[in-house]
Amino acid sequence: MSGKFGFFLGCVAPLRYPGIEKATREVFKALNYELVELEGAGCCPAPGVIKSFDEPTWLALAARNLAIAEKKGVDIMTICNGCYGSLFDANHVLHEHPEKLKEVNEILKDIGLHYSGKTKVRHFAEVLHNEVGMERIQAAVKNKLDLNVAAHYGCHFIRPSKIKHLDDPERPVLLDELIEWTGAHSLPYKDKNMCCGAGGGVRSRNSSLALEFTAEKLKNIKAAGGMYIIDVCPFCHLQFDRSQKDVKGYDIPVIHLAQLYGLAFGLPRSDLGLEAHEVKVNL
Amino acid sequence: MSNIKEPDPVFTKAIIDAGGKTLDLCYQCGTCTASCPSGRRTGFRTRQLIRKAQLGLKDDILPTEDLWLCTTCYSCVERCPREVEITDIITIMRNMAVKKGYMADQHKKIGASMMKTATTVPLSPENSALREKMGLPAVPPMAISDPKALEDFRTIMRKTGFDKLIGGA
Ligand code: SF4
Ligand code: SF4
Numbered sequence: 104m105s106g107k108f109g110f111f112l113g114c115v116a117p118l119r120y121p122g123i124e125k126a127t128r129e130v131f132k133a134l135n136y137e138l139v140e141l142e143g144a145g146c147c148p149a150p151g152v153i154k155s156f157d158e159p160t161w162l163a164l165a166a167r168n169l170a171i172a173e174k175k176g177v178d179i180m181t182i183c184n185g186c187y188g189s190l191f192d193a194n195h196v197l198h199e200h201p202e203k204l205k206e207v208n209e210i211l212k213d214i215g216l217h218y219s220g221k222t223k224v225r226h227f228a229e230v231l232h233n234e235v236g237m238e239r240i241q242a243a244v245k246n247k248l249d250l251n252v253a254a255h256y257g258c259h260f261i262r263p264s265k266i267k268h269l270d271d272p273e274r275p276v277l278l279d280e281l282i283e284w285t286g287a288h289s290l291p292y293k294d295k296n297m298c299c300g301a302g303g304g305v306r307s308r309n310s311s312l313a314l315e316f317t318a319e320k321l322k323n324i325k326a327a328g329g330m331y332i333i334d335v336c337p338f339c340h341l342q343f344d345r346s347q348k349d350v351k352g353y354d355i356p357v358i359h360l361a362q363l364y365g366l367a368f369g370l371p372r373s374d375l376g377l378e379a380h381e382v383k384v385n386l
Numbered sequence: 387m388s389n390i391k392e393p394d395p396v397f398t399k400a401i402i403d404a405g406g407k408t409l410d411l412c413y414q415c416g417t418c419t420a421s422c423p424s425g426r427r428t429g430f431r432t433r434q435l436i437r438k439a440q441l442g443l444k445d446d447i448l449p450t451e452d453l454w455l456c457t458t459c460y461s462c463v464e465r466c467p468r469e470v471e472i473t474d475i476i477t478i479m480r481n482m483a484v485k486k487g488y489m490a491d492q493h494k495k496i497g498a499s500m501m502k503t504a505t506t507v508p509l510s511p512e513n514s515a516l517r518e519k520m521g522l523p524a525v526p527p528m529a530i531s532d533p534k535a536l537e538d539f540r541t542i543m544r545k546t547g548f549d550k551l552i553g554g555a
Contacts, residue, residue, distance in 0.1 A: 114505040117526035121513055125520045142527045143535030145504035151458050152496050152506070155480040156489070160548040167542060210545050214538035262460035263473075272464045296461075297423050303458035305424075307492045312455065315427050376516055 106234070107137035108180035108225065109172040111190065114146050115337035116182055116359075122376015123337055126365035127182050127227060129374050133243055134235055139177050144168045147181075147189035150259065151303040154189070159206075165193035166207040170218035178223040180230055182361060184336035185302075188259030191224040195266050226260060228335045228360055229269055232277050240284045245369035247286035252363075253329030253355075254278045254289045255320070255343070257336040258298050272296075281360060282333055285367035292327035294319070301342035317346040321353045331384075332357045344381045356384040394442030400482070401439055406475040411468040412436045418462035418472055430455040432462050432472060439475060448483040454490070484551060497552030504529035504539040 108131075116123040131138050146153070147165060154161040168190060172179045181187045197204045197220055208217055231240065256278055264272035273296065279289035300306070300316025321343075324332060332355055334340045344357040358366075362375050366386060377384040401409055418432035419425050425432060430452050438446050447453060453476065462472045483489075496506050505528070514524045529535040543549055 112526050112528060114507050117517070117522075117528070118505060118507050118509040118513060121517045121520060121522060124526070125522055140527050143529050143532045143538075145529040145535070145539045146500060146506055148500065149496070149506050152493060153500065155454075155458075155477055156484045156493065156497060157546065157548055157551055158477065158481055160543060160546040160551075163542045163546055164539065167539070210542055213545065214541055216538075258457070258459040258461075263463050265463075265469075272460075298457045298459035298461075300423075300457060303456050304454060304493060304496075305457045307496060308454050308490045309451075312424070312428060313457075316423060316457070374520060376520055379513060379516055 105135045107139055107177055109141045109175055109177035110138035111141055111179045111181045111186055113183040113186040115341055120337050120379050122379060123182055123359045123361055126361040126375050129370050130361055130364045130368060133368050139175055141171050144171055147186040149185055150189040155304055162193050163207050163210045165189055166218045169194060169222045170211060170216040172222045173218060178225060180225050180227050182227050184257040184259040185338050187226040194224050228281060232281055237284055244285055244367045246367055248367050250287045250330055251290055251328055252287050252331045252333045253292055253324040254282055255332055255334045255339055257339045258302055260335055290327045290329055293323040299339040299342045301338055314346055314349055317342055318350045321350060333360055333363055335360045347382050356382045391443055394444060397442035397444040401478050404478045406478050408470045409439055409475055412470045417465050421461040421465045424455045428455050447479055448486055449488050453480055453483055494552045501540055501543060504536055
């Protein structure tokens with residue numbers, strides 16, 4: 104084994120696009136990593152909503168998840184920008200503010216848990232890029248993918264860069280490189296870094312505004328010749344995939360990076376769960 | 387009657403005390419507004435919201451829809467020359483609005499779902515079947531499938547008063 108992580112599932116991947124979960128499990132197995140179950144983990148909790156409603160609740164629920172991983176002695180790996188944003192940021196707050204860690208532990212005491220601050224939080228794409236690396240990934244690619252695709256980074260992956268230090272927040276390359284390692288071509292397109300529109304509780308409270316964001320991204324992706332949208336977040340994934348029945352004139356399949364890697368690694372299609380996608384993926 | 391509103395330093399201080407200590411660094415350059423994808427398609431103006439927060443115009447902020455037009459994309463935060471933690475300040479004010487009862491029904495529903503299943507979305511029978519077809523457990527190994535973990539999750543929300551905040555779920 105080259106290492107292990109606590110696999111944090113989140114909500115949208117396992118419940119709406121289980122193929123993202125399955126593909127991640129298989130891809131990391133192929134790369135010789137062990138993914139440990141974090142049984143009993145709950146919602147990250149969703150930063151745009153729960154943190155917007157009540158920060159102390161957000162912090163305590165996130166700390167519960169961090170404590171579950173700490174008890175197992177593993178770092179957390181997420182497959183969702185929202186989970187990453189929530190758990191990484193909460194961890195940062197708990198490190199910077201010992202008094203908040205104390206408060207949170209007062210709450211966790213009631214459920215027999217304690218968090219001492221040891222868990223690290225990683226995003227699966229960043230793990231693939233920075234830890235697994237190009238050589239091992241290219242060696243695992245069995246199907247070179249000759250596709251023109253549009254990368255969507257999403258907001259909570261590399262931003263806020265001040266605490267994440269993963270890439271240039273204005274001109275990131277991390278995801279484009281990960282895509283290129285499969286043989287696919289990551290296209291430049293207008294306003295590539297723009298939000299999908301779903302975050303911050305906007306999808307649930309004001310879906311028409313969220314849709315306007317998505318429509319603009321779809322327009323720019325189509326204009327650049329993107330055949331597929333590649334994301335690293337099940338929530339952006341859901342927004343792009345489901346919006347295309349409301350924004351007329353688009354038929355661009357949406358593929359999570361774990362699923363793209365599954366295709367490139369030659370996993371059976373039955374392990375990718377593409378049936379759950381609104382926009383059919385004919386690959 | 388004049389339109390001029392009275393500044394309320396108490397409200398400003400409450401934001402700063404809740405963690406918005408960079409609020410007074412804003413010098414109104416407008417970079418945030420120019421960067422904001424939401425402001426491109428709505429009347430929402432980030433710079434104006436921050437100015438109102440500096441002046442403590444709470445009645446102009448807390449009940450408004452504007453406060454909820456931010457997708458928390460952090461574009462403004464990345465570009466602000468004064469390193470104002472704009473998104474965090476918006477979050478603090480949203481927390482204040484929710485405490486005052488300004489919470490959308492759709493948002494209350496998400497809160498209720500958290501109390502019920504420890505997730506924000508439901509699991510449909512189709513997706514359960516798809517999970518099984520792929521060799522995954524029908525229900526993921528999370529709090530949703532574990533009564534003890536679910537109860538622990540709820541205990542936290544009751545302790546922080548979240549259940550009352552969303553109207554007693
Ligand atoms: S970018 Fe920063 S300094 Fe400029 S107006 Fe916005 S918050 Fe103020
Ligand atoms: S974080 Fe909010 S206010 Fe800032 S640019 Fe994004 S949507 Fe606008």
